[in-house]
Amino acid sequence: MSKVGIFGAGWVGLVTGACFAELGHEVVIRDVVPEKIEALQQGRVPFHERDVPALLERNSARLSYTLDVDDVADCEFLFICVDTPPTYSGDADLSRVWTVVDELPELTGRPVLVMKSTVPVGTGEKVRAGLDERGLEHVGYASNPEFLSEGRAVEDFMQPDRIVVGAFEAEDADSVAGLYAAIEAPVVHSDVNSAEMIKLAANAFLMTRISFINEIANVCEATGADVVKVAEGVGLDKRLGPHFLRAGIGYGGSCFPKDSLALKQLA
Numbered sequence: 001m002s003k004v005g006i007f008g009a010g011w012v013g014l015v016t017g018a019c020f021a022e023l024g025h026e027v028v029i030r031d032v033v034p035e036k037i038e039a040l041q042q043g044r045v046p047f048h049e050r051d052v053p054a055l056l057e058r059n060s061a062r063l064s065y066t067l068d069v070d071d072v073a074d075c076e077f078l079f080i081c082v083d084t085p086p087t088y089s090g091d092a093d094l095s096r097v098w099t100v101v102d103e104l105p106e107l108t109g110r111p112v113l114v115m116k117s118t119v120p121v122g123t124g125e126k127v128r129a130g131l132d133e134r135g136l137e138h139v140g141y142a143s144n145p146e147f148l149s150e151g152r153a154v155e156d157f158m159q160p161d162r163i164v165v166g167a168f169e170a171e172d173a174d175s176v177a178g179l180y181a182a183i184e185a186p187v188v189h190s191d192v193n194s195a196e197m198i199k200l201a202a203n204a205f206l207m208t209r210i211s212f213i214n215e216i217a218n219v220c221e222a223t224g225a226d227v228v229k230v231a232e233g234v235g236l237d238k239r240l241g242p243h244f245l246r247a248g249i250g251y252g253g254s255c256f257p258k259d260s261l262a263l264k265q266l267a
């Protein structure tokens with residue numbers, strides 16, 4: 001079992017930490033918001049997500065919460081799970097990611113910095129160069145994007161459709177994939193750029209399906225067809241599948257709008 005440090009006690013960081021602890025790893029979660037860390041130390045979860053409180057409680061001996069970056073210094077893996085909101089232009093704001101890189105404590109051995117935050121393609125290459133400039137050539141780097149949905153986050157983490165790991169060095173990819181050894185899911189190994197693109201492309205595809213069925217719903221309304229039946233009939237085609245074909249108010253949430261903007265900026 002490994003020692004895992006996590007930057008960010010938000011949705012992704014806390015779920016990742018809780019699930020890694022459930023898998024038997026020792027986990028240190030670091031955030032910069034004192035109220036969040038105090039709440040977690042007192043056994044309170046700062047947001048509502050099914051199964052997370054039970055996992056945190058059951059694995060409390062393997063979990064700790066801190067504001068002090070030095071507490072992750074002996075971790076073998078350092079997961080970046082900070083927020084990457086859109087800037088005015090639509091580009092992802094990576095300032096919190098760079099703060100984490102700047103704040104890394106003195107690290108020995110070969111820890112691996114793992115990007116779970118959603119970032120534009122090319123970020124890993126820039127972070128790799130940034131690590132090298134800071135004399136951290138001995139720190140590995142991997143992209144391991146997260147696909148969980150809020151509301152079913154623990155289920156999504158523990159029973160994922162796939163685990164994506166992109167790395168510059170095969171040994172880093174293997175060690176990150178090893179953290180998930182107890183989870184049965186296909187592991188997609190790729191280069192770092194492709195791993196970053198898989199996350200953006202998957203979200204864009206899901207959004208396209210939502211927008212597509214809404215356009216079909218408009219035509220249905222004008223022609224007297226029933227979009228629910230249409231979606232059922234279309235979704236039973238194995239080449240297409242039934243998911244994300246429910247007509248409604250369009251896509252939203254904390255990720256789809258910002259991730260589509262970030263992809264547009266790249267394109």
Ligand SMILES: NC(=O)c1ccc[n+]([C@@H]2O[C@H](COP(=O)([O-])OP(=O)(O)OC[C@H]3O[C@@H](n4cnc5c(N)ncnc54)[C@H](O)[C@@H]3O)[C@@H](O)[C@H]2O)c1
Pocket residue numbers: 007008009010011012013030031032033036081082083084096099100116117118119146147148149150254255
């Ligand atoms: N929420 C989702 O459903 C979801 C799903 C997949 C991927 N993602 C991606 O994961 C990333 C995190 O998303 P989230 O929803 O967990 O965000 P969040 O806003 O809920 O949490 C981010 C946390 O990072 C903390 N933080 C900021 N700077 C820090 C620092 N220097 N050190 C330690 N902690 C720091 C913040 O205080 C906050 O608690 C984003 O890139 C997002 O796009 C989110």
